[in-house]
Amino acid sequence: MAIMHDLRTLKNAAWLGWQMEANWTDPFLFATYSIVKPISATLILVFMYMVVTGGQTNSAFFSYMYVGNALYMYVAEVLFGVTWVIHDDREHYMTLKQVYIAPIKFPAYILGRSAIKIAITSAGVFVTLLFGVIVLGVGIDIGAVDWPLFAASMLLGMSCICVLGLALGGVTFLTAKHSIGINEGVAGVFYVLSGVIFPITALPGWAQSISKVLPITYWMDSMRRALMPETMSEMNSLSGLDVTGLGTFDNLFIMAFLALSAAIFFMISLGVFRYADNVARKQGKIDWTTAY
Amino acid sequence: MTDGWLVKNLRAIRGRAYPRVIGAGREPSWIFFEIVLPLFTVAAYAYIYKFMDARAELIGYVVLGGAMTAFWLNVLWNMASQFYWEKEIGNLQLYMIAPISRMSVLAGMALGGMFSTTLHAASTLLIGTLLFNITYQLVDPIMLILIFTTTLVALYGMGMMFASMYLLFGREAHHLSNLLTDPVYLVSGFYFPVNSLGTWAAAGASLIPVTLGLDAMRQLFFSDVSGDGFLPLNIELLILAGLSILFLVLAKYSLSYMEYLGKTTGRLTLRWQ
Structure with missing residues (x-):
């Protein structure tokens, strides 16, 4: 009964999120807005790569970088989406307190709003990958995709990102509206430490140790292994070195670690959210306005 | 005796800057979110150049570009979209009935946010320089000051x-x-030389002041040894000065026209649409 109630909250929050994201304009303009940003972010990397290599996009590293950057949109958009939900509901529409006193679980509401972000981001990721394969020769061969690994990795990865979003949502209760700084910032931590656009072996030793406990690192690797197994084998056999830093682990280990780290981060995130929620109520920050 | 136009508007600038300065002091979490965390994105772009064994200046370009993102984000989120935000929370009509220029309110926003923005940019530049051991060869500091100032005037005029x-x-x-x-990060070449986009694309992107400002600053900081510069410095300065005047004049007329349009269509105080 309680589960059905939470699922209903999740569904209605997702519907609300969709209306807020999309009904301000016509579908064509909305699609344009949704696609131009991720394509541009990816093209920044493509141009950086071309400046150095002179335009050779048929290397394993280019595919590694391109696919990582495309998948990273999930991390950036969902994390930003959650913080924006808090600020938007609290300071813009000023409805957070009403949502709070409604007989629903607030985390279910947040996760519902995040779910729609995932759906919209999926369209951006798909278009970006399609553009990469068709125009730039990114090494994804549909026939060679490991679909079971892809499905399992996607499910675990999305759960993990949503859980991280929940913790960030808690932190957002306690902070003022900081323009886009949170978006640029928090997601940036994973961008540099999780082997998104370059292998973690490029980082100093101490940073690699942090990378190896972050679930996003394993999610990125498992998704790449699922989408382009041959390219990943090529990456890991370059010069006989473990270029990616995870080349010695098999798929099962990567998935097991992803599941374990997702479970640990779930506990931590729930703790952070509850603590922040408690502090926010004590300090009267649930209906705070900071638009200075 | 009533205050003159200038005094009133100077007061408006101070008045609008005040909550931003005070707010920054009262709620210091922005230091972490807007200074510490953005360094990670800059570091990611620098590491990818390092991983590809790129020439050293490119990492310097990333750090300089990363520092300039602070100003672009400030213009976009804390200035351009601020009037929308003020409308939504119900402050806009108060600005409209006050006997001051709308540009004074916007100038106050810019000045009030300048402290945190400059700190964001300076810390990115400083920490990025130390972290990636970047060497600068600044030969003309006067030109650098002129370029930087003109870029900011044009950029905030655009805002x-x-x-x-x-x-x-x-x-x-x-x-x-x-x-x-x-x-804009893409077309203005925040993380790579803008002339990599091709001459026509770079020329088009030059309408965004930060494109030429960044290109000129890179030429000044790195002596343009690799020939990455798009246009000669004097020409870039001249164009930036032209853009400053153009955007400020356009802003004045555009603000008046949009205010009139907003009043006649009843959208100036419409919220949550």
């Missing part, structure tokens, strides 16, 4: 012009600001 358009926007304001972030 004022955008603010007028945001007056009429509903929820698309947020989406437009989001849309203008990464595409």
Whole structure:
């Protein structure tokens, strides 16, 4: 009964999120807005790569970088989406307190709003990958995709990102509206430490140790292994070195670690959210306005 | 005795800057979110150049570009879209009935946010330089000051012009600001030399002041040994000066026109549309 109630909250929050994201304009303009940003972010990397290599996009590293950057949109958009939900509901529409006193679980509401972000981001990721394969020769061969690994990795990865979003949502209760700084910032931590656009072996030793406990690192690797197994084998056999830093682990280990780290981060995130929620109520920050 | 026009507007600038300065002091979490965390994105771009064994200046370009993102984000989110935000929370009509220029309000926003923005930019530059061991070869500091100042005037003039358009926007304001972030990083060459886009694309992108400002600053900081510069410095300065005047004049007329349009269509105080 309680589960059905939470699922209903999740569904209605997702519907609300969709209306807020999309009904301000016509579908064509909305699609344009949704696609131009991720394509541009990816093209920044493509141009950086071309400046150095002179335009050779048929290397394993280019595919590694391109696919990582495309998948990273999930991390950036969902994390930003959650913080924006808090600020938007609290300071813009000023409805957070009403949502709070409604007989629903607030985390279910947040996760519902995040779910729609995932759906919209999926369209951006798909278009970006399609553009990469068709125009730039990114090494994804549909026939060679490991679909079971892809499905399992996607499910675990999305759960993990949503859980991280929940913790960030808690932190957002306690902070003022900081323009886009949170978006640029928090997601940036994973961008540099999780082997998104370059292998973690490029980082100093101490940073690699942090990378190896972050679930996003394993999610990125498992998704790449699922989408382009041959390219990943090529990456890991370059010069006989473990270029990616995870080349010695098999798929099962990567998935097991992803599941374990997702479970640990779930506990931590729930703790952070509850603590922040408690502090926010004590300090009267649930209906705070900071638009200075 | 009533105050003159200048005094009133100077007061308006001070008045609008005040809450931003005070707010920054009262709620210091911005230091972490806007200074510490953005360094990670800059570091990611620097590491990818390092991983590819790119020439050293490119890492310097990333750090300089990363520092300049602070100003672009400030213009976009804390200035252009601020009028939309003020409308949504009900402050805009108060600005409209006050006997002051709308540009004074926007100038106050810019000045009030300048402290945190400059700190963001300076810390990115300083920490990025130390972290990636970047060497600068600055030969003309006077020119650097002129370029930097002119770039900021043109950039904030552009922000004022955008603010007028945001007056009429509903929820698309947020989406437009989001849309203008990464595409502008791309076309303005924040993380690579802008002439890599090709001459015509770079020329088009030069309408965004930060494109030429960044290109000129890179030429000054790195002596343009690799020939990455798009145009000669004097020409870039001249264009930036022209853009400054153009955007400030356009902002003035655009603000008046959009305010009139907003009043006649009844959208100036319309909230949550």
